[in-house]
Amino acid sequence: MIKRACAVLLGLTLILASYNVSMGWGVWGHEHINRSAVFALPAPLRGFFFNHIDFISVEASIPDIRKYTIHDMNEGPRHYIDLEAYGDHPFDVLPHSWDAAKAKYGEKTLVKNGVLPWYILEMQDKLTAAFRHRDKTSILFLAADLAHYIGDANMPLHTALNHDGQFTGQQGIHALWESYLPELFGASFNLHVQAATYIDDPVKKTWDMLKESHSLEGTLLGTEKKLLDTWTKQKIYVVDSAGNIRKNKYGNARFSKAFAKAYYDALNGMVEHQMRASIQLAADYWYTAWVNAGKPDLSGLDDRYTWRMNRKPMHYQYNLWVKKGKLVGLKPDPEF
């Protein structure tokens, strides 16, 4: 069952790999966020999620597959919010609830500018209901999806109108930051975060998360701009003998490793910090949904054989994550 689900998801991931995408974290990032978050859960919940950890990991990229391969028109706006579309002080004017925001701006405007924060809250409510009904399929599907959108919210360019540096001559920065940097330097990240904690006010937490993420936009863009202004094109990009910039399989400009390293170093840990924030928050949101559902006992949702088979691997992987902040079992295809 687990293997079959993985085979289906692997197939979808391969389909995704053939499209030109900008995703929120790239496959490397999303899969590592979802998988790490499982280990931050308290014991009873962690065990159940670990029984399905391969599904939770690979499913991390499915919301992007819905967007790019199935062309689900509703999917796109769920991954971002263009905060600058609401003026210089978006956090002062944007209502936190969907109904109030709709009354103020109209649904068309909200959808055009992205619905990420409201969709996170909608998914959180749905996950809570799934826990309450002890609906295994929905719990796993919704938890994995929710963590994807939380990951997107922590990618600062998903909160920004200038989401690929298109207004500042920095096209390509989106994929550079979210896909190439984690691919190049992610092996050094410490993915261990604190045990999941209960969120008293998910609405406030969601908007605080966006505020925090959005506050990094200026540094993220400005740091690269400084480097772009001082490096030559031949040093910034991978160029062929005719001087043309090489592209990756999605059509994104390929930055040189030297440039990526200089940018990564100048960001001073921002990528790792945002990835760790995504992991922590994903675990916190999952845990909060379970608590609000009345802490249902999930042990009966898997058979005794599954629990027994996973006991040792979970113990090993949990300790590795706690002591070294590392994961095993993930091998996403490189995107660059």
Ligand SMILES: [Zn+2]
């Ligand atoms: Zn996304």
